[in-house]
Amino acid sequence: PTIYLKDYTPPAYLVDSVALTFRLAPKATRVVSRIQFRPNPDHENRDFFLEGEELKLIWAKIDGVDITPHVTDKGLSCEVPDAPFLFEAEVEIAPEDNTALEGLYMSSGMYCTQCEAQGFRKITYYPDRPDVMSVFSVRIEGDLPVLLSNGNPTGSGTGFAEWHDPWPKPAYLFALVAGDLIAHPDRFTTMSGKDVALNIYVRPGDEDKCAFGMEALKASMRWDETAYGREYDLDIFNIVAVDDFNMGAMENKGLNIFNSSCVLASPETSTDANFERIEAIIAHEYFHNWTGNRITCRDWFQLCLKEGLTVYRDSQFTSDMRSGPVKRIGDVIDLRARQFREDGGPLAHPVRPESFQEINNFYTATVYEKGAELIGMLKTLVGDDAYAKALDLYFARHDGEAATIEDWLKVFEDTTGRDLSQFKRWYSDAGTPRVSVCEDFNDGTYTLTFKQQTPPTPGQDVKPPRVIPIAVGLLSPNGDEVHSTTVLEMTETEQSFTFEGLGARPIPSILRGFSAPVILERDSSAEERAFLLAHDTDPFNRWEAGAEIARQLRMDMARSGGAPDSAYLDALLDIARDDSLDPAYRALMLQPPAQEDIAQALHANGTTPDPQTIYDVAETVAQTIAEHFGNTAPRLYAEMDTPAPYSPDADAAGKRALQARMLGMITRLDGGKTAAAQYAGADNMTQQYGALCALLSQDFGGDENAAFYQQWKHDRLVIDKWFAAQIAFTAPEETAEAAARMTHHADFNAKNPNRFRAVFGALAGHHGGFHHASGAGYALLADHLIALDPVNPQTTARMMSAFSTWTRYDADRQTLARAALERIAATDGLSPDTSEMVGRILSI
Numbered sequence: 001p002t003i004y005l006k007d008y009t010p011p012a013y014l015v016d017s018v019a020l021t022f023r024l025a026p027k028a029t030r031v032v033s034r035i036q037f038r039p040n041p042d043h044e045n046r047d048f049f050l051e052g053e054e055l056k057l058i059w060a061k062i063d064g065v066d067i068t069p070h071v072t073d074k075g076l077s078c079e080v081p082d083a084p085f086l087f088e089a090e091v092e093i094a095p096e097d098n099t100a101l102e103g104l105y106m107s108s109g110m111y112c113t114q115c116e117a118q119g120f121r122k123i124t125y126y127p128d129r130p131d132v133m134s135v136f137s138v139r140i141e142g143d144l145p146v147l148l149s150n151g152n153p154t155g156s157g158t159g160f161a162e163w164h165d166p167w168p169k170p171a172y173l174f175a176l177v178a179g180d181l182i183a184h185p186d187r188f189t190t191m192s193g194k195d196v197a198l199n200i201y202v203r204p205g206d207e208d209k210c211a212f213g214m215e216a217l218k219a220s221m222r223w224d225e226t227a228y229g230r231e232y233d234l235d236i237f238n239i240v241a242v243d244d245f246n247m248g249a250m251e252n253k254g255l256n257i258f259n260s261s262c263v264l265a266s267p268e269t270s271t272d273a274n275f276e277r278i279e280a281i282i283a284h285e286y287f288h289n290w291t292g293n294r295i296t297c298r299d300w301f302q303l304c305l306k307e308g309l310t311v312y313r314d315s316q317f318t319s320d321m322r323s324g325p326v327k328r329i330g331d332v333i334d335l336r337a338r339q340f341r342e343d344g345g346p347l348a349h350p351v352r353p354e355s356f357q358e359i360n361n362f363y364t365a366t367v368y369e370k371g372a373e374l375i376g377m378l379k380t381l382v383g384d385d386a387y388a389k390a391l392d393l394y395f396a397r398h399d400g401e402a403a404t405i406e407d408w409l410k411v412f413e414d415t416t417g418r419d420l421s422q423f424k425r426w427y428s429d430a431g432t433p434r435v436s437v438c439e440d441f442n443d444g445t446y447t448l449t450f451k452q453q454t455p456p457t458p459g460q461d462v463k464p465p466r467v468i469p470i471a472v473g474l475l476s477p478n479g480d481e482v483h484s485t486t487v488l489e490m491t492e493t494e495q496s497f498t499f500e501g502l503g504a505r506p507i508p509s510i511l512r513g514f515s516a517p518v519i520l521e522r523d524s525s526a527e528e529r530a531f532l533l534a535h536d537t538d539p540f541n542r543w544e545a546g547a548e549i550a551r552q553l554r555m556d557m558a559r560s561g562g563a564p565d566s567a568y569l570d571a572l573l574d575i576a577r578d579d580s581l582d583p584a585y586r587a588l589m590l591q592p593p594a595q596e597d598i599a600q601a602l603h604a605n606g607t608t609p610d611p612q613t614i615y616d617v618a619e620t621v622a623q624t625i626a627e628h629f630g631n632t633a634p635r636l637y638a639e640m641d642t643p644a645p646y647s648p649d650a651d652a653a654g655k656r657a658l659q660a661r662m663l664g665m666i667t668r669l670d671g672g673k674t675a676a677a678q679y680a681g682a683d684n685m686t687q688q689y690g691a692l693c694a695l696l697s698q699d700f701g702g703d704e705n706a707a708f709y710q711q712w713k714h715d716r717l718v719i720d721k722w723f724a725a726q727i728a729f730t731a732p733e734e735t736a737e738a739a740a741r742m743t744h745h746a747d748f749n750a751k752n753p754n755r756f757r758a759v760f761g762a763l764a765g766h767h768g769g770f771h772h773a774s775g776a777g778y779a780l781l782a783d784h785l786i787a788l789d790p791v792n793p794q795t796t797a798r799m800m801s802a803f804s805t806w807t808r809y810d811a812d813r814q815t816l817a818r819a820a821l822e823r824i825a826a827t828d829g830l831s832p833d834t835s836e837m838v839g840r841i842l843s844i
């Protein structure tokens, strides 16, 4: 069934308090609930319904009297008094059989929960909706050493522990963990002097991988105090690492649960990219304490209210901890690869969707990453001070509430006096606006004329113009900035802006810092792009100029052959050797565009992309660049050496990133000698895995590949990397076969989402391989999604997005992709999650 935002009605009953007792057993856990209900005074509806799925009801009572409720596979209903009452029930569940990893389940012998979005209904009967907030008390009985839930501990003894969370919360923030776990403890003193106990709980053997996450947690807690004035509000904050988890992590009140890949870190087993991601995710989940938990969402249509804002906040944190421009460029690369792709295909949906079948299918790049872009645009439009005031008002006005996007925009309207009704279209209208620009120079007056247009998306044919903040700077022909960054506020379909008193025709630097998530269409000349690449004072747009040249070159070559010209090759060389630039920034400038991006850009420009050609072009260009770099690569490679011991800080990581680019070039020319030496001498995973990847990408490294497996076969997270590497570096005609081979490896386990994603994420991420003309990639993924769906619908449905671009390609590929999709659609008993996805993907 489809659920609509417009059908929202307030809850019939509110919950004043809830007490839960868990008697843990793998096949038969008993959950006793005591829920104090009260009719909602603001609403006349008196239908009493509690969500509940896959529960065995043992008994139920109202005000102490046994009742026989009406039970379906969706929940429970019964007659209730027209006054406050106590509902009690006991249910039985089987965590060990729960392979969907939603509700209470078991992972490597420990009990854990995932309740967002609608998992609590698999634990007990409850009004499982975010606008019902209540105070929870929990008693856990089980013979495991560590028994955790939300809030503060209130008592424990042999075989039990009790917890009380004083902050009212919706059921999706409930959590329970029980297991044989080891704590990595620490403490934090908040800005008002309160002492907080901190713990990261892990399985025995992982205790040496907690220190970095703990530092990141403390830095996050401090940052939220300084940047947003937000203080932590319980006596204890716990993080638990679990091996089987559908997503990255979860912000349960006082008890964050993490996919172990997003918290465990050590120099020997984690790459620089892992360290940065772990720091960001720890911050993200911690920041949810205020943006998500203290202020939550009225309904799931408002998901971006907490996710967009929290992603925005974690990106600010990372910018402060590391390099702002490097973070921004990385985010934009990711936005284009995942969100623009989503926005331009059958899965396009508004940042605040208006309908859904399965909410789990809307934890998307659009809700998260585009949602964060909207916060950034709002801040750009109102300014930093007004943003800070609006946020203060948001926290003051809505603390303890379940809020909406309307509430969010209202605090900005009230603090600034602005009318944000046009801005709101960003929340309701899907699709990426295309902004074209033309210019005119006359008598010292320079005019920029913009036009905006957003192509139709499923269910939305007409898109009125949106307000677009366009940050612009002007450079003089000799490279001076003659007009510093100004934000132009575009509100019309077509609009001109003028700059007076210019001595010569300036060179514009448009959409600085990527001030809006739009596609800028500008027929700039190659000279102009090269000029901006050399002179732009905005680090983002300087990178963008290079990225544009790189993309255009590959598009031209894919359409009509040719080769990189020497001006382009020399510009790359200049950047690589420019010591005034941060190595991390140089590494980004030298990063080739993803083949998926080239396909996206060709498609947008009316050319059917040929994945094999795009792959061949990428190889040719990379080889040409490597040859052009000549001796520079080994010299820079040596120069970027970082001293032992390994440190994951941004400077050292940046040097290693640039060094890895050089190693990629060198390995194309030296038969793998340098990479093999790096592999042999590496004392950290960044350099060990980097060397292995460089070797495999040139068909070397057989010995290293085998040694790597032997060295790390006891470490799941490292072996996930190894699985991915076996697929990622294959030639397109071998990719599907390599992926199939990995599914037969003794260590393949489809039930573990990380392992499944290691294989199929690598297959789907190999543009040429997944879209190979044989259709083997499509068929293999379909086989395994059909097999996984009854086991884990959420992970199956998420992986379906690999097919979302199928209509871009030629008729033969479309026939093969359609056959795979129709095979999935025709599967008996397909989960609602996967059927919604396949339906949307096929509907175009």
Ligand code: ARG
Pocket: 114, 116, 117, 246, 247, 249, 250, 251, 284, 285, 307, 360, 363, 794
């Ligand atoms: N709220 C979590 C986060 O972004 C994501 C959890 C979503 N899980 C799910 N099964 N839909 O931090």
Ligand code: ZN
Pocket: 284, 288, 306, 307, 310
């Ligand atoms: Zn989140």
